[in-house]
Amino acid sequence: MCKIYNFSAGPSILPIDVMKKANKEFLNWKNSGSSIIEISHRSKIFISMTKKIEKNFRNLLNIPNNYKILFLHGGARGQFSAVPMNLLKSFDEETDYINTGYWSMSAAFEAMKYSKTNIIDVKKIKNRKKHILKMSKWNIKNTSKYIHYCPNETIEGIAIHEEPNFYKNLIVGDFSSSILSRKIKIQNYDLIYASSQKNIGPSGITILIIKKKLLFNNKNKYIPSILDYYINYKNNSMFNTPSTFSWYMSGLIFDWILKNGGIEKIEKNNFIKSKLLYDTIDNSNLYINDIHYLNRSIMNVTFRLKHNNLNKKFLEKSEKEGLLYLRGHSLFGGMRASIYNAMPIEGVKKLSNFMIKFEKKFG
Template identity: 40%
Template sequence: MPERIYNFSPGPATLPYEVLQEASRDVLNFRDKGIGILEISHRSKEFSEVIQEAEADLRELMDIPDDYYVLFLQGGASTQFAMVPMNLLMPDKKGAYLNTGTWAKKAIKEAKTIAKVQVAYSSEDSSFDHVPTDDQYDVDEDAEYLYFVSNNTIYGTQFHKFPEKGKMLVSDMSSDILSRRFDIRPFGLIFAGAQKNMGPAGVTVVIVRKDLVNRAPENLSTMFKYKTHAEKGSMFNTPPCFSIYCVGRVLKWLKAKGGVDAIEKINREKAKILYDAIDNSDFYKGHARPDSRSFMNVTFNLPTPELEKKFVEEAEKEGLSGLKGHRSIGGIRASIYNAFPVKGVEELVEFMKEFERKNG
């Protein structure tokens, strides 16, 4: 096997090497049962233990109270764009949304097909280079919830302080869940696709307050009701077993690292190293405003698109992969989620300095 590269991809993203090693063994022989994790029945005692442990560890790491369900669903975070208003809003009710990037726009589009929507704020006019503070927008009194994307992978922005508008919060936390400590109690629902910070693609975690699952209209299709999955312990149908298993192993890894508080400290260290390199250079320019910068996805530009292309190509040769920015804004994007090592950030900074020396 060749030497492992540093994967800066925004998702599917890098996983802890220890988890990959453990998974590679369990694919062939899970818990010395003579059968692999990909083959065991989701109704078996062994898999029941896997999913129950994953839920228990997530509850511990995020301090999730008993009055919330933890669901392991399929369909990606994109399915949640529709499921949230389907379950929480009747046709005559309204949801308030903060438009801070591509994924928020997609959620707004889906919600508008189901119920009334208030776009309380949009940063589109400034190329989504920031997230708002509470004093920059108002939420309609009749809005049932305030929806926001906690971290924007494409534009490299992040809410460092969550909204406090007296409304139940709903958030897409696909790209920064478990990266920092916060109080879940103001939230009615949180969802996250696993493939950025929790595990491989295939499973979406939904954390929903128990009283909310009864809001869904009776004529809503069975599979689209949170209540369906809550009542069956996420096993109404065959769940994405291997993805859930991997999430469980990542949670164990995170606990061994010292939990969310410990990983938040590391995440801040990684981001500071990279942002300092950008700020101390006239060659590189960050996309996000300093007060909205993401600790997970660092986006920046070089003087020309031609230099950006050259940067990506030469970085790839040095084992620094996945740095090409999203097609909508171009530039460079370094995704440095929980499992991404500090050493990889340090090596990227050294490459940036050398590239600037040769091309600046």
């Protein structure tokens, strides 16, 4: 049986060591005689675990003490509503939403229900390559309450690697597909959110990093309690029963990152993996990537075949080789290789070798 590599955009690949540990502990966690999915979230043993998880996450990203960390429900889509509800006091306030792709626009459409939303298009095409304007050229309004952007668009494979420095506005970042993949200057942000099913663990939770002072900002009496940051903060992310298994698995992921060199080593590995794939594409006459090299995602490598009639054959042959879930998103077609933290370099090498062989035979 050939070695399987999962290139799914999410839920995504998890480290094999983490899954083995979870499997070993599943029926008898911490010698409690119960599974982790049976343990009360109010129990001392579970609360002790969550404190360790928060500490490790804070250390991994070097999060200052004036930021609080929440483990929430609802995925990133839930935050599309929660962010404006918590940061705004009235519908009359303006917000700036940076449009770089599907997910940033999805957030903007939701924000329109709660604010005067300015959509700022920063994605351009030059020489048939998509690129994103430098932040200094973004048409930001000083009157806007906050700026929202998504540094990595999973569907198109386009990314912003620049850090924000807009000092007159609050900065909100949707890091769902790039959290823990590289170092972040947390101080440059006021609020970061990230759903779990890429680099954090299985789906089920969304992690929020927020400046503590913003927790006391909300004056919106109509906000649902489950979306209220202050209520979730006061209840230690347990206003309702949390996704205990996802929380537990995220802790195992954080342990795995720490044991494997931390964010610095992860970032280095991600650069090596993405460079290998992009070099394979750039040196090819069959594969095409439409993103300018300065804005290429290191998490989601998208490409298309010059001859569309080869798409089906490419997917059939790749699956037989154990290279799974390479089909691109239905909105854009083509191929997409998601190479999150857990994807080993060996998996990317196998994909690269397959692409080269496929081109020699069919290209």
